[in-house]
Amino acid sequence: MPRFAANLSMLYQEHAFLDRFAAAAQDGFSAVEYLFPYAFSATALQQRLQDHGLQQVLFNAPPGDWDAGERGLACLPGREAEFREGFAKALAYAAALGCPRVHVMAGIAPPAAATDALQKTYEANLHWAALAAQPAGIDVLIEPINTRDMPGYFLNRQEAAHQIVQALGAPNLKVQFDLYHCQVMEGDVASKLCHYLPTGRVGHLQIAGVPERQEPTVGELNYPYLFDLIDALSAQCGWEGWLGCEYRPARGSLPGATSQGLGWLQACRASRA
Numbered sequence: 001m002p003r004f005a006a007n008l009s010m011l012y013q014e015h016a017f018l019d020r021f022a023a024a025a026q027d028g029f030s031a032v033e034y035l036f037p038y039a040f041s042a043t044a045l046q047q048r049l050q051d052h053g054l055q056q057v058l059f060n061a062p063p064g065d066w067d068a069g070e071r072g073l074a075c076l077p078g079r080e081a082e083f084r085e086g087f088a089k090a091l092a093y094a095a096a097l098g099c100p101r102v103h104v105m106a107g108i109a110p111p112a113a114a115t116d117a118l119q120k121t122y123e124a125n126l127h128w129a130a131l132a133a134q135p136a137g138i139d140v141l142i143e144p145i146n147t148r149d150m151p152g153y154f155l156n157r158q159e160a161a162h163q164i165v166q167a168l169g170a171p172n173l174k175v176q177f178d179l180y181h182c183q184v185m186e187g188d189v190a191s192k193l194c195h196y197l198p199t200g201r202v203g204h205l206q207i208a209g210v211p212e213r214q215e216p217t218v219g220e221l222n223y224p225y226l227f228d229l230i231d232a233l234s235a236q237c238g239w240e241g242w243l244g245c246e247y248r249p250a251r252g253s254l255p256g257a258t259s260q261g262l263g264w265l266q267a268c269r270a271s272r273a
Contacts, residue, residue, distance in 0.1 A: 001227075001231065001268070001269070001272040002205075002227050002230050002231060002234075002243045002268070003030075003031065003240075003241075003242045003243065004029065004031075004242070004243050004244075004245055004265060005029065005031035005032055005033045005055075005057045005058070005242045005243065005244045005245065006020075006024035006027075006029040006031070006032050006033070006245055007032075007033050007034060007206075007244050007245050007246040007247075008020040008021070008024065008032050008033070008034040009034040009035040009036075009246075010245075010246055010247060010248050010249075011024070011245060011247075011249065011258045012024060012258045013249075013252070013253040013257070013258075014253045014254065014255050014256070014257060014258075017039075017040070018040065018044065018045075018048055020032075021048040021049065021051070021052050021054060022048075022051075022052055023258070023259070024052075024054065025052035025053060025054055026259075027258070027259055027262055027265075028265075028269075029054070030053070030054060030055060031054060031055040031056070031057045031242055032049075032054050032055075032056060032057070033056070033057050033058035033059060033242075033244045033246070034059055035059065035060050036059060036060055036062070036063070036066075037059050037093050037097070038062060038089070038093070042092070042093050042096035042097060043096075045093075045096075045097055046096055046097055049097065049098075055098070056097040056098060056099040057099065057100070057101060057204070057242045057244070058099065058101045058102075058103060058141070058176075058204055058242070058244060059090070059093070059094075059099060059102065059103070060090075060102070060103045060104075060105060061086055061087050061089075061090040061102050061103065061104050061105070061129075062086030062087075062089060062090065063105050063107075064076075064079070064082070064086075064107070069108070070107065070108065071105055071106075071107055071108050071145075071150055071153060072104065072105025072106050072107035072108075072154075073086065073105075073107055073125075074104050074105065074106050074107055074121070074122050074125045074126060074129075075106045075107045075109065075118040075119070075121055075122035075125075075154040075155075076107050076110070076118070076121065077113075077117055077118070077121045080121070080124075080125060083125050084125075084128065084132075087102075087104070087129050087132065088132070090102045091132065091133060091136060091138065094133075094136070094138050095136055095138075099138075100137065100138055100139060101138065101139045101140075101141055101203055101204055102133065102138060102139070102140060102141065103141040103142070103143055103176055103204075104125075104126065104129055104140055104141065104142060105143075106122060106142065106145075106153060106154040106155040107153075107154055108150070108151075108152040108153060108154070109152050109153075109154045118154060122154065122155075122164075123164060123167070123168060126140065126142065126164065126168060126170075126173060127168050127170065129173075130168065130170035130172050130173040131170070133172055134170070134171075134172050137172075138172065139172045139173070139174050139203045140170075140172060140173050140174070141174055141175065141176040141203050141204055142155060142161050142164065142165070142173070142174075142175060142176065143155070143161070143175070143176035143177075143178055143181070144156050144157050144158055144160065144161050144175075144178070144181055144182070144185065145178070145181050146180075146181045146184040146185045147185070148184055149181075149184070149213075156185055157185060157186055158175070158177065158182060158186065158192055158196060161175045162175055162196060162199070162201055165201050166201070174201055174202060174203030174204075175196070175201050175202050175203065176203060176204045176205075176206065177192075177193075177196065177197075177202050177204070177205050177206070178205070178206040178207075178208075178246065179193075179205065179206065179207050179208070179221065179226065180206065180207065180208035180209070180210055180213060180221075180246070180247070183210045183220070183221055184210060184211065189221065189226065190225070190226060190229055193226070193229060193230065193233060194229070194233065197230070197233045197234070197237060197239050198233065198236065198237040198239075200237075202239065202241065203241060204241050204242060204244060205230070205241060205242070205243045205244065206243065206244040206245075206246045207223065207243050207244070207245060207246070207247070208245075208246055208247035208248075209221065209223075209247060212248075212250075213247050213248050214247055214248055214249065214250045214261075215247060215249065215250060215261045215262075215264055216245075216247065216264050217263070217264040218250060223264065224267075224268070224271075227268055230243070245265075249261045
């Protein structure tokens with residue numbers, strides 16, 4: 001059965017952030033992910049994980065000035081020192097939380113910027129980050145993100161991400177395959193899972209319904225079929241990653257919104273009992 005991690009940045013928004021750990025555990029999740037941990041001390045987060053028997057499986061490196069619209073620094077020439085400082089901070093949090101994966105956001109391509117320069121900067125930063133993370137056994141992830149939700153984002157397609165991972169050749173540099181972003185940008189999700197999951201280059205999966213980014217059973221993707229496919233592929237190739245539930249509950253932040261929308265998860269568990 002796929003292993004599901006609750007994304008605490010999107011789920012359980014009726015609770016204060018530190019209270020979302022308990023809510024996720026109560027609904028049967030054994031792992032969590034979220035965008036950023038840096039508003040809280042590693043000690044406070046570690047305590048929540050320990051109190052509720054949860055595993056931290058993913059978070060993002062600092063993205064620059066998020067409130068100003070920045071969505072990562074990795075592709076931005078002239079921001080290398082800031083990127084390295086932020087990534088070092090991410091590694092410190094990952095070590096404290098026992099988190100084996102850190103997602104590095106590529107960034108928004110500046111208007112009229114030369115693509116070659118952005119690509120060169122991106123690859124150099126990823127090479128440095130992978131080397132920095134390797135002694136701690138931490139994977140560095142890159143994620144293609146759709147340009148409808150994040151206009152101008154530098155990395156958009158699965159093929160481009162895998163080409164970068166192959167070219168750099170670092171064993172701990174992998175792709176974060178978000179099925180929602182893939183469907184929006186290019187479709188053919190099942191075929192891409194069949195092609196990429198056995199390569200060993202996929203470090204993490206994420207799910208959401210398309211097009212509204214709500215529960216997986218809302219929208220055009222047939223997730224029961226995709227879950228069965230992921231199970232079959234995992235059995236064939238030995239993939240043991242997590243599926244991050246990175247969606248917005250249809251009932252928003254109303255009390256119980258996340259829990260009441262977990263019928264899809266209960267059905268998945270029941271079908272494999």
